[in-house]
Amino acid sequence: MTDILASLLIMAGLFFFMAGSIGLLRFPDLYSRLHALTKADNLGLGLLIIGLALHLRDPLIALKLLLIWLAVLAAGATSAHLIARHARRREKHV
Amino acid sequence: MNATMLLIFDALLLASIIGLAWAALASADARRSVILFIAFGLLLAVAWGRLLAPDVALAEAAIGAGLTGALLLAALQWQPRKTADTTNSEQPTHTLLETGFRWLVTLLCAALAGMLAWSLTQIDAGTAKDALANAVAANIDASGVSNPVTAVLLNFRAYDTLLELAVLLTAVLGIFALGPAQAGYRIAGPVFTSLTRWLTPLLILTAGYLLWVGAHAPGGAFQAGATLAAAGVVLRLAGRDQIGLPRGNALRIALGAGVGMFLLVGLALFALGRPFLGYPPAWAGALILLIETAAMLAIAATLVSAFIGGQPTEEKTRC
Amino acid sequence: MLTTQWLYALSGCLLLALGLRSALLHPALLQRILAINVMGSGVFMLLIAIAYRGPGMPPDPIPHALVLTGIVVAVSATALALALARRLTREQPHD
Numbered sequence: 001m002t003d004i005l006a007s008l009l010i011m012a013g014l015f016f017f018m019a020g021s022i023g024l025l026r027f028p029d030l031y032s033r034l035h036a037l038t039k040a041d042n043l044g045l046g047l048l049i050i051g052l053a054l055h056l057r058d059p060l061i062a063l064k065l066l067l068i069w070l071a072v073l074a075a076g077a078t079s080a081h082l083i084a085r086h087a088r089r090r091e092k093h094v
Numbered sequence: 095m096n097a098t099m100l101l102i103f104d105a106l107l108l109a110s111i112i113g114l115a116w117a118a119l120a121s122a123d124a125r126r127s128v129i130l131f132i133a134f135g136l137l138l139a140v141a142w143g144r145l146l147a148p149d150v151a152l153a154e155a156a157i158g159a160g161l162t163g164a165l166l167l168a169a170l171q172w173q174p175r176k177t178a179d180t181t182n183s184e185q186p187t188h189t190l191l192e193t194g195f196r197w198l199v200t201l202l203c204a205a206l207a208g209m210l211a212w213s214l215t216q217i218d219a220g221t222a223k224d225a226l227a228n229a230v231a232a233n234i235d236a237s238g239v240s241n242p243v244t245a246v247l248l249n250f251r252a253y254d255t256l257l258e259l260a261v262l263l264t265a266v267l268g269i270f271a272l273g274p275a276q277a278g279y280r281i282a283g284p285v286f287t288s289l290t291r292w293l294t295p296l297l298i299l300t301a302g303y304l305l306w307v308g309a310h311a312p313g314g315a316f317q318a319g320a321t322l323a324a325a326g327v328v329l330r331l332a333g334r335d336q337i338g339l340p341r342g343n344a345l346r347i348a349l350g351a352g353v354g355m356f357l358l359v360g361l362a363l364f365a366l367g368r369p370f371l372g373y374p375p376a377w378a379g380a381l382i383l384l385i386e387t388a389a390m391l392a393i394a395a396t397l398v399s400a401f402i403g404g405q406p407t408e409e410k411t412r413c
Numbered sequence: 414m415l416t417t418q419w420l421y422a423l424s425g426c427l428l429l430a431l432g433l434r435s436a437l438l439h440p441a442l443l444q445r446i447l448a449i450n451v452m453g454s455g456v457f458m459l460l461i462a463i464a465y466r467g468p469g470m471p472p473d474p475i476p477h478a479l480v481l482t483g484i485v486v487a488v489s490a491t492a493l494a495l496a497l498a499r500r501l502t503r504e505q506p507h508d
Contacts, residue, residue, distance in 0.1 A: 071296065078289045082282055100468075104417060108424045115428055115451045119435035124443045131447050138454055145421060145465045146472045150457070153484045162450070162488050166443075169495045172502050173443060199437050207430035210459075214422050217414065217463070227473040242474035243481065251478060258482045265489035269496040276499075316485050393485070400492035403499065 002054050009051030016044030030087050038080040042073050107144065111137050124173045128166040135159030148312035149243040152304070156320035161397050164327050168278030168401060238378025239309040247314065248382045252356070252371045259352035259389060266349055266396045275404035281333040290332040297325035305390050309379065315352075315386035319393025326398035339398045341406055349399070352392030355385050421462035428455030442498045446491060453487045 023036025049069045053062035111134060118130035135158040142151035188196065230242050230250065237245035247255050301322040308314030326338040340348055347354075359381055360371040368374065373381050399405070414422070432452030436445050457480045464476035 067296075071293070074289055074293070078286055081285050085283065101416070101420075104420050108420060112424060112427055112431070115431055115454075119431065119439065119444060119448050119451060121444070122441065124441065127444050127447055131450070134451070134454075138458075141421065141458065142461060145417075145461045146468075147461050147464065147477050147480070150461060150477050150480050150484070153481050157484050157488050158454075162491055165488070165492055165495055166447075169443060169499065172499045174502060196438055200434055203430040203434040203437075206433065207426040210426045210429065211423055214414070214419075214426075214459075224473070226475050230474055231471075242471075243477045246474050246478035247481065251475075254478075254482060258486055261486050262489045265493040268493045272496045272500045278499075314481075316481055396489065397492075400489070400496075403496060 002057070006051045006055040009047050009054065013044045013046070013048030013051060016040045016047065020044060031084060034080045034084055038076050042076055045069055045072055104144070107137065107141055111141060125170055128163070128170060131166065132159055132163040135162065149241070149314065149317075152312055152317045153320070156317050156324070157397075161320055161323060161327070161401070164401055168403065171278035236375040236378070238373060238375065238380075238382050241308060241310050241312070241314070243312075244308050244314050244382070248385060249373065249378060252360075252385075255389075256353065256356040256360070256371070259356065259392060262393065262396045263349060263353055266399050269400055269403065270405045273404055275402040275406050277330070277335070278403060279331060282331045287332045290328050290334075293328055294325045294338075297321055297328065301325070301390065301394075305383075305386055308386065309383070315389040316393060318386075319390040320397065322390060322394035323397035323401070326394060327401050330398070330402060335402070335406070339395060339402075339406060345395065345399075345406070348391050348395035350392065351395075352385075352389035355388030359385055415465070415467055417467075418462045418465050421465070422459050425455045425458030425460075425462060428452070428458060431455075442501070443495075446494045446498065449494075450487060450491060453483065457483055 017040065020037050020040025023040060024033050027033045027036055046069055049065045053065050056062070114130050114134040114137065118127045118134055121127045121130070135154060139151045139155040139159060142148070142154055230246060233250070234240065234242060234245055237249040239245050239248070301318040304313040304321060305315060305318035306313075308318070329335075329338040339345065356371070359373075363372060363374075364370050429452050432448045432450070432455060435448035436452065439445050439448060460476040460480050464473040466472050
């Protein structure tokens with residue numbers, strides 16, 4: 001039962017990853033690409049990590065996975081902000 | 095079914111790796127090349143994980159993609175600007191002779207790859223290399239650690255690791271000889287600074303964890319040193335270039351710590367009548383941890399020094 | 414050797430050749446440094462493929478230790494090469 005739930009969560013996570021990647025490739029400008037990528041990847045990774053934690057059933061590994069997710073969330077949000085700010089400043093210069 | 099799926103995964107992964115390497119090297123735009131190369135390094139880490147080499151995967155992600163990436167991005171600062179104009183071709187025009195020469199080089203490189211592949215068919219699985227792997231497995235209990243890769247690096251082939259740390263030291267001395275530090279990065283801003291407030295302690299904690307866990311699971315001094323160096327790099331990107339890396343004599347001690355501790359332990363054992371770096375099994379675990387701690391500090395100091403591109407200056411250069 | 418080993422080993426050979434070609438032919442210094450790194454990665458892939466023993470089997474730890482050493486040596490060599498290239502660019506007259 002948990003395994004089925006874990007598989008479903010992992011598949012849902014992969015779907016968000018795919019959506020984010022398609023967004024990265026198909027969206028017209030940098031800002032919407034960043035939007036697609038960070039939103040989809042953060043949610044996708046979260047689902048993936050919950051799925052993996054359920055699958056492995058080890059609280060210590062679950063804690064490490066959670067830490068990884070939090071680190072990726074913060075790093076992803078910050079780097080998206082930095083890229084967007086850099087692009088915005090460059091636009092103003094032109 | 096499962097095997098076919100894995101085969102498809104392998105094919106996709108390898109096609110992406112080779113494609114990224116090709117794209118990174120075919121581009122004339124330095125920025126594009128560097129970013130593709132970082133992606134190449136990250137996919138390599140996936141490949142090492144796939145081939146059951148988690149120690150190597152960690153090192154590749156932290157060093158091969160992470161710190162090499164930081165070094166390369168900092169190097170974009172001094173790139174000659176003119177390369178950005180010619181977008182995709184290596185060089186716009188070639189004379190007939192040049193074209194012939196390029197084809198000759200390409201052909202010779204392809205021939206080399208072919209010969210190497212042929213030589214692989216001559217490897218007889220289950221001979222000498224398995225004898226070495228079996229020797230590692232047979233002696234692992236006396237090595238002081240249970241992770242076979244750490245046992246090879248810090249015990250069975252400790253000489254190699256000593257000399258590797260000497261290579262690192264030589265490289266950083268070479269960098270210092272080329273001139274004072276010259277930051278190739280810009281300070282990232284307030285959002286990043288607030289990230290570093292908790293990211294830096296987390297990185298230091300992770301480095302300590304990787305160092306400790308290396309005895310029985312994937313990890314060790316190299317991955318830990320790279321993580322610690324990442325903390326130093328992050329601090330510099332946040333504009334804190336006065337902390338995280340010692341100065342003057344303290345820096346010299348940190349850079350030499352790996353080689354120094356190795357020699358100290360080796361010579362002490364020598365004086366006690368054991369072979370150089372031949373640890374007594376009862377002490378091996380503790381001695382390995384001692385050497386690895388020193389090596390981690392040396393690797394981190396070396397990598398941060400390399401990132402700032404020279405010896406850190408004494409006076410405050412920015413605030 | 415297993416099919417997986419062949420796939421990765423042949424890709425390693427290909428990466429080595431790809432890197433060597435660019436190291437010899439690319440006009441820009443930075444990409445030549447990258448090319449040498451790609452060559453190194455090809456050799457690493459060859460070694461890790463040789464160490465692989467199939468799913469569920471413990472791989473040979475010795476090539477793994479060699480590659481770990483190689484990665485660290487590669488980053489220090491890259492750092493030195495970049496420092497040399499920076500100095501070279503600074504010394505050259507601008508055109």
